[in-house]
Amino acid sequence: MERFTKESFAVFQVEGLEARMEAIREDVQPVFATLGQKISDYLTQKTGEIYYVHIAQHRRRTIHAPDNTWVAIGRNKRGYKMEAHFQLSLWEDRLFIWLSLIDQPKNKAKMAEYLLNHQTDIMSLPTDFVVSGSHLVSDYVALADSQSILERFVQVKKSEYQIGRMLMKEEVLATPDLSQVILETIEQLYPLWNVLETKNV
Template sequence: MSVSSFSAEDFSVFKIDGLDQRMEALKERIQPKLIALGDFFSQELSVMTGEEMFTHVAKHARRKVNPPNDTWVAFSGNKRGYKMVPHFQIGLWETHVFVWFAVIYEAPIKAEFGKTLMEAAVKVKETIPSNFVWSIDHTKPAVLPHQDLSVSELESIFQRLQSVKKAEILCGIQIPQEEAVKMTDEKFVERIRDAFVELIPLYKLT
């Protein structure tokens, strides 16, 4: 299998000071793994969603001073980009790997999707696995565990998606660094695949 799990050395990239130095390490160590994940899961997600999915590896091109604290590969049905449309992500912070379904603030369908989620709130609460997490800001590592959220708390997140301009919503899993580094490549792929299977119904709601 050409897909590799992440090592302790990979996570340590985020300890490197300086934009150029960290970007160089990201390109050398992390991006080849993200490209391999992209090649593999774009095919898997194309089958799961029933539409062709394209890969987009984060370039961090707009950064001029601060080095990135996370990096990822995104998957979307749009060949040109992913931020404007519902998409999936696999990536990592220094502390964990993340696997997301995401609708971020650039997506024009945001308010409409928030309304759809409101109508399906009870079903969403029942069907999303208890060990999954939610995020309302993709630029921060903080999450809301699904098992801790009531239906009404989910509804307030969905309401925010409709009314707040910068609002966004992500759902998925986090694999702590200490767990990720011990995973075999096969187990890593299986864990990501299982997460995507559970997230497809949310994607279909869009």
């Protein structure tokens, strides 16, 4: 499967942890697997390096069902949170295509300093890009209004920074070739990711 459907978004209306996870495994994770592999193959072809697909399993949850789910693509086989990585994050009403720095990645301070000192690199990205300060909420701000999120990322140890594109549910469902939009977004984010990863050594 490489297309999200109405059922993909409807999984977040399913009551109960086990029932929702079953719906996520059936209606979302196969799409994540296909799209994640396309991103991985694209990056491998571009760089010559191996990239790994990490689909969120939400194993730490014991009571509350997740209100979003995601797939992350990065160079570390063991996990993705320790580095700058690409991520598709699905919510009940939207999809994010992110370059993500979450959960205190290795050398966060160096990456934050670079972002602060090279804001022209950020502002040169497409004007429809958005920024988020937490992967746990669907809140975001327009790229032009993201200065405060960047400053917090620099100043606060446990802060996060995500930048990329947001597509509403209706746009996702109406897009004939979603993978093309995703790969175009990854291509636009790649130069920034590449520089950040040179700081993460």
